[in-house]
Amino acid sequence: MRIGEIAALVGVTSRAIRHYHHIGLLPEPGRRANGYRAYSVRDAVVLARIRRLTELGLGLDEVRDVLADDAGRELVEVLVELDADLARQENEIRERRRRLARLLDGPVSAEEVVSPALAELLGTAPATDSPMAAKDREHLVLLDTTGVGSEVYAALRPLAEDPAVHALYERLDALAAAPLDDPRIVPLAADMAAAVPDEVLAAIPSGGPVMTGFGQALLDDYAPAQAEVVRRVMAALAARVAGRGTG
Amino acid sequence: MRIGEIAALVGVTSRAIRHYHHIGLLPEPGRRANGYRAYSVRDAVVLARIRRLTELGLGLDEVRDVLADDAGRELVEVLVELDADLARQENEIRERRRRLARLLDGPVSAEEVVSPALAELLGTAPATDSPMAAKDREHLVLLDTTGVGSEVYAALRPLAEDPAVHALYERLDALAAAPLDDPRIVPLAADMAAAVPDEVLAAIPSGGPVMTGFGQALLDDYAPAQAEVVRRVMAALAARVAGRGTG
DNA sequence: AGAAACGTTGACGCAACGGCAGGGTCAAGT
DNA sequence: ACTTGACCCTGCCGTTGCGTCAACGTTTCT
CATH class of the missing domain: 1.20.5 (Single alpha-helices involved in coiled-coils or other helix-helix interfaces)
Known part of the structure; x- marks a missing residue:
């Protein structure tokens, strides 16, 4: 038999057979005078065995071991x-x-490919056009992906519907073009830190080199005055954690 | 963030991130003075989106389309x-x-990875040390793999247990070293052809280029006198088919 | 100051072939 | 005699999603 004939007989491609030769799974048969490979029935039997085993899902080297x-x-x-x-x-x-x-x-959008818990949380939050709120939603999606977020959703639920929180976002939005010495920065940071529940604070991974880099990148993401607020909020939260740790 | 930081944050390897850059899935961020890539939170958000989509099983180019x-x-x-x-x-x-x-x-051997129908047929056949019977079993396994065999098993079942068939195998075995003019060849061929049931004859694919090559290889597989028997059996069967075709 | 632990580009490896290039061979038809 | 078409040959690149060096520079910790 020539290669095409044995291939059709057993039900594989000639290319696959040559591949088996190449990797030493099936020994090269003798050649005819013209260089064509000359296959015997025994070759067909072996090849059929190979095919059955690969169809079961075995890798070619496993097949080789089994035949060995x-x-x-x-x-x-x-x-x-x-x-x-x-x-x-x-x-x-x-x-x-x-x-x-x-x-x-449910409704599908590119951003909503998240855990069902977060999807529900984002669903309960009222629609808003606040850029800061949008940013926060992105951060939540990010946390969700890392697996960190899943424990804080319950604590965040009441905040999502709280009009007071909405007001905080608007105060932060207002600082988009403000100078670094704007008098609204300090009180806003205090109010925001106060709004973070203890459960959320406890669940946030506090230290580590990764969070250091992330914190810096987070600040870079905001306008100067807004970044200053975030910085102060983080400092206040850190102080709260330290105070509870020693107290 | 440096590449290792964003990688740890999102939960992928730095190598994967560089790969995404290479194929244009994730845009290259700016560089620091030392040449390190400098990632922002936005990059992390996009990267997290990529991770969620790939975890669902999407290919990277599909992810690119979706993000586009x-x-x-x-x-x-x-x-x-x-x-x-x-x-x-x-x-x-x-x-x-x-x-x-x-x-x-059931019991597993390398040769018995076959269809259950054939496995049963081979099981009913009595154990024998006849080389020709062993060869025939291999041929059946081969047919089974190609899918041709499944229709003839029922017709072959009675033959498997027939002592007369066993005697035929032994007569064929006896010709292993016989000359081509051995007087036992002609009557054995006649008896073997007579033993093939009509149902089996009808199910065997008669023509085609593949069977031509296979038939030749089949003959090469036997000793000269045995090959002569097989040749005569095939000729007799072909005549039976033709006779029925025209009659 | 040296080592550990980062970062950079570049290239090969993986599983099981598919597909193509650039040939040679063979049987049949014109 | 010539051509067509269907085969065959070797060899090399492409696929998917990165892992794993290699060979080198940077930062940081001790």
């Missing part, structure tokens, strides 16, 4: 391991499909 | 398509696990 030792011992091991692997994959896929179903269930 | 158009329209399309794809994969995996379970259920 004549006994069926190793085969059982490999198959059991393979089944465990397939079971894992199946669970992964199911999990993804569950999340997909939840996403497609 | 601001509306969530395309996202829904992609997600629906993705879900269909995942469903397909899930079914594939389930099918493979079903076959695996069937295999691991």
Whole structure:
């Protein structure tokens, strides 16, 4: 048989067969005078074995191992391991499909591909055109992705609907073009720090090199006066944590 | 933030981030004086979006498409398509696990990774040390892989337990070193052809270039006298088919 | 001052082939 | 005799999503 014939017989492509030769999975058969590979029935039998094993999901090197030792011992091991692997994959896929179903269930936007808990929290917050509120929502989405956020949603729920919080956002918005010595900075920082519940404060990872860099980047993200407010808020919160730690 | 910081924050590797830069999925941020990349919170938000989408199973170019158009329209399309794809994969995996379970259920050997129908047929055949019978079993396994065999198993079942068939194998074995003019060749061919049931004859794919090459390889697989028997059997069967075709 | 732990670009490796380039070979038709 | 079409050959690049060096500069801690 030529390569195309054995390929059609067994149901694989000639290209795959040459690949098996290349990696030493299937020995190269003899050649005819014209250089064509000349396959025997035995080659077809081996190739069929390879095909059945790969169709089960075995990798080519696993197939090689199985074909190598004549006994069926190793085969059982490999198959059991393979089944465990397939079971894992199946669970992964199911999990993804569950999340997909939840996403497609409600309204979908690019930003709302988040955990259901955060999706609900963002849903309860009233629509606003405050740039600072929008920024905060982005930060929440960010925290959600890192897995940090999931514990603070409950504590944040009452804040989302609180008109007082809305007012804080508006006061922060108003500082967009303010100078660094604006008199509204200090009291706003105090009010904002006071609005942060203890539960949220406790859940925020306080230290570490990562948070250092993140904190700096966070400040860079705001206008100068607004950044000053954020800085003071963070300082006040840090003081609260320290005070409780020693008190 | 430096690359390691944003990576730890979002939960991906720095290498992955550089990869995203390389393929244009995530824009390169500005650099510090020392050449380090300087990331902002906005970068982290985008990166987190990328991570969530890839975790759902989207490819990187699909992620790029989704991030490209601001509306969530395309996202829904992609997600629906993705879900269909995942469903397909899930079914594939389930099918493979079903076959695996069937295999691991009974005794497993490297050759017995075959369809359950053939496995049963091979099981009913009595153990024999006839080389020709072993060869025939290999050929059956080969046919099973190609999908041709599944229709003839029922017709072959009675033959598997027939002592007369066993005698035929032994007569063929006896010709291993016989000359081409051995007087046992002609009557053996006649008896073997007579033993092939009509149902099997009808199910064998008669023509085509593939079977031509296979037939030649099949003959090469036997000793000269045995090949002569096989040749005569095939000729007799072909005559039977032709006779019925015209009669 | 030296080491550890970051950062930079660049390139190869992976699984299982598909596809193409740039040839040679063979049987059949014109 | 010539051409067409269907094969065959070797060899190399592309795929996906990064991991893993290599070889080097920077920052930081001790």
